[in-house]
Structure formats: C-alpha cells, structure tokens
Amino acid sequence: MAAQYLWSLLLWAALLPIADIGAQVQGQVGGSVLLVAEHPPSFQVREAIWRSLWPLEELLATSFRGSLETLYHSRFLGRTLLHSNLSLELRPLESGDSGNFSVLLVDTGGRAWTQILQLKVYDAVPRPMVQVFIALSRDAQHPKTCQALLSCWVPNISDITYSWRREGTVDFGIEPHGLFMDGQVLRLSLGPRDQGVAYSCIVSNPVSWDLTTVTPWESCHHEAAPGKASYKDVLLVVVPVSLLLILAGLLSAWHWGLCAGKKKKDVRADEMATETENTLV
Known part of the structure; x- marks a missing residue:
C-alpha cells in the first residue's frame, strides 16, 4: 500500500508545475553538502520525496508520517542522510555528483510544493x-x-x-x-x-x-650557482649539438643519395649488358 502511494505521489509530482527553483548549491569533492527543503511558513509537511533529476532520474529518500527512508538503489546509496527537518545531506561528494535535484513536499491538507536545487561539485584547488x-x-x-x-x-x-x-x-x-x-x-x-x-x-x-x-x-642575480648552468651555458651546448645533428643528417642524406644513384647505375649497366648478349646470340 505504501509503495502504491509512493508511486502515485511520484506521478503527481511529474504533472505538477515547479513551485520554486532554488539557488545553486556548491560542494567540494570529498566533502558534504546539505540540500535544504524549504516551504512556506504555513506549510505543515506530511510527506517528502527527494529525487535526482539529472543526469539520471533516481529516487533518493522519502519521508512518510515521520518514517525516513534512504535505502534506495541509486548512485548515492550509502551517501545520503535525511534529517528530521527533511533536508538531504550528501557525503562524501564525488566529481560526478553535479546535477539537479527535486523535493516534493505534501502537507496535511493535501497541498503539494516542489523545489528544484542545482548542485555543482568542484575539485579542491591544488597548490600552484x-x-x-x-x-x-x-x-x-x-x-x-x-x-x-x-x-x-x-x-x-x-x-x-x-x-x-x-x-x-x-x-x-x-x-x-x-x-x-x-x-x-x-x-x-x-x-x-x-x-x-x-x-x-x-x-x-x-x-x-x-x-x-x-x-x-x-x-x-646572474651568477650561476655551483653545479647549475646558466642560460648561456645551455646555449653553448645546445646550439653546437643541434648544428652537428643537422650536419650529420645532411651528410647521411647525401651519402644515401650517392649510394642509391650508384646502385641504379649498376643495375642499368647490367641490363644493357644482358641486352647486348641477347642481341649477339
């Protein structure tokens, strides 16, 4: 009976317009954040339903007549705590927890109040x-x-x-x-x-x-410390070595070109000799 009533409330929430869009809530990876369920002063809450809307729509926590429940198989399983004031605590936060959350509140007179909260989770800044x-x-x-x-x-x-x-x-x-x-x-x-x-x-x-x-x-101070090379020392080493490498590359390419030309010439000579022998025969 309770499960049927729960799904009826969820269907009802999907059809209701949003009553309040809360401000963005910020949290840090590894820390905790409190999603506060706010409602008008004259609103006497009887039931509450917390859901994750994006990137996945999941049921997170419910409260029916004072009975709190958080053991729903969502990505937040084991990381949710529903307080007596119906605010939802998430901990420890992970980098993928950013998203939109909603809470549906129903009062003793049957009125409904829906609130949307936007959670943004940031990494801790390291030392620069x-x-x-x-x-x-x-x-x-x-x-x-x-x-x-x-x-x-x-x-x-x-x-x-x-x-x-x-x-x-x-x-x-x-x-x-x-x-x-x-x-x-x-x-x-x-x-x-x-x-x-x-x-x-x-x-x-x-x-x-x-x-x-x-x-x-x-x-x-431009005096190079013992064991440390200045930028001039680096240039004196890097520039000559670079020139030598470039020169070695050019010589290698030139040598390879000569060898390739000689090989082609020898092949051509062999072909001409073969053609001459065939003609004499």
Whole structure:
C-alpha cells in the first residue's frame, strides 16, 4: 500500500508545475553538502520525496508520517542522510555528483510544493606552481633593474581564477597592464628596492583556494650557482649539438643519395649488358 502511494505521489509530482527553483548549491569533492527543503511558513509537511533529476532520474529518500527512508538503489546509496527537518545531506561528494535535484513536499491538507536545487561539485584547488623567468641585463655583476615574468599554473581543473598579490607593502594591488593569459602571467620591472618584495599567485574556484609565494629579485642575480648552468651555458651546448645533428643528417642524406644513384647505375649497366648478349646470340 505504501509503495502504491509512493508511486502515485511520484506521478503527481511529474504533472505538477515547479513551485520554486532554488539557488545553486556548491560542494567540494570529498566533502558534504546539505540540500535544504524549504516551504512556506504555513506549510505543515506530511510527506517528502527527494529525487535526482539529472543526469539520471533516481529516487533518493522519502519521508512518510515521520518514517525516513534512504535505502534506495541509486548512485548515492550509502551517501545520503535525511534529517528530521527533511533536508538531504550528501557525503562524501564525488566529481560526478553535479546535477539537479527535486523535493516534493505534501502537507496535511493535501497541498503539494516542489523545489528544484542545482548542485555543482568542484575539485579542491591544488597548490600552484610558479616559475620566474628573467631577462638578463648587460651589467651581469651589478644589475640595477631586471625584467621578470612570473608564470603561475595548476593542473587542468575547471572554473579556476588566477590573481596576484604583492606582499610586504601597504598596496597589495597589481596593475592590470602587467597581467597576461587571464592572470596566469605577471610581468614585473624590478630594482634593488624590490629585493625583499614577495609576490603570491592565488588560484581559486568557488569552494577552495591556495597560493604560492616567490621573491623574484632572488632570480635577478646572474651568477650561476655551483653545479647549475646558466642560460648561456645551455646555449653553448645546445646550439653546437643541434648544428652537428643537422650536419650529420645532411651528410647521411647525401651519402644515401650517392649510394642509391650508384646502385641504379649498376643495375642499368647490367641490363644493357644482358641486352647486348641477347642481341649477339
């Protein structure tokens, strides 16, 4: 009898217009989220039915006359908790849990109230990687200024926002004309007065954030550290090796061409000799 009544309510809900479309609810992978069942103040709830509408339509939880039930074979089985106020808790959240959810409430007078909630689940933002690239000046021993590019990056995560903060000063702002690639790259002109100034790259999405802080002036010292090659040393090795490889390729192609031509000439000579012998015979 209860099952028949449940399916009647579900059919009724499919025919009813939506009474309220709730705001988007945001959650983080591994965390929890509470889908709150809201209704008018004079609405005395008797039954409640929670469903997942998209990407799959599934029954998640029900409440009939104070009896709460969540053991339905949906993708949320074992991850749902229906509270006494009829709000539905989902935990732990997974990346594929984003979608639309509905709750059908029926009061003691037989009135129905349907609410739609949109859940968006985000990955936690990892700590960004920051690289400092320096344009070397002519005076390598005592640089007065240097141009720096700070590149910030995180793995491929959706809805990421990049921003920069200058630490150690009253004014934390960054001039917009120094930002490129949607804030991932920051261009700076540094001098000795910036020796102790640090810059932080902040990455965030709607539910989490993280940052990495660097002091770019430290990269403006052009003396190569022991055991580390400077960019000039790299060029001195890479360029000659590249030229040698190109030259070796050209010589190989030339040698192969000569061998192929000689082989064709020998074959042609053999054919001519054969034709001559046939003619004499």
